[in-house]
Amino acid sequence: MYEKLISESIKAKKLSHSPYSKFRVGAALLTKDNKIFHGANVECSSYSLTICAERVAAVKAITEKNKKFKAVAIATDSNDFAFPCGACRQFLSEFSENMDVILVKSKTKYQIYKLQNLFPHKFKLK
Numbered sequence: 001m002y003e004k005l006i007s008e009s010i011k012a013k014k015l016s017h018s019p020y021s022k023f024r025v026g027a028a029l030l031t032k033d034n035k036i037f038h039g040a041n042v043e044c045s046s047y048s049l050t051i052c053a054e055r056v057a058a059v060k061a062i063t064e065k066n067k068k069f070k071a072v073a074i075a076t077d078s079n080d081f082a083f084p085c086g087a088c089r090q091f092l093s094e095f096s097e098n099m100d101v102i103l104v105k106s107k108t109k110y111q112i113y114k115l116q117n118l119f120p121h122k123f124k125l126k
């Protein structure tokens, strides 16, 4: 179902700017209109300014007027499945809390979660 998206997330790791951690993350975000936006983590020497791959992909999509998402695939080089951080869970949930989150080790090794299950209680202004 998500073969293309998974493959694109693996390719997106090449876009990573991670000179400090060497921890590459690639993301491929599928919009409601079936467009794919790529993202990768971008690190900064002031570490807290680092931006995650998922949010890079989401910001690219949102600023191109694509605000509803079906799924995001997240690929790393880790031997473990890497879950999105809390900030990314909050960020994505504001746009599509029912989206799928796909954790990718390889084209054949992946896990699919509902964002709502990973982040059931998002912060809301009201």
Ligand SMILES: [Zn+2]
Pocket: 052, 053, 054, 055, 084, 085, 086, 087, 088, 089
């Ligand atoms: Zn994150």
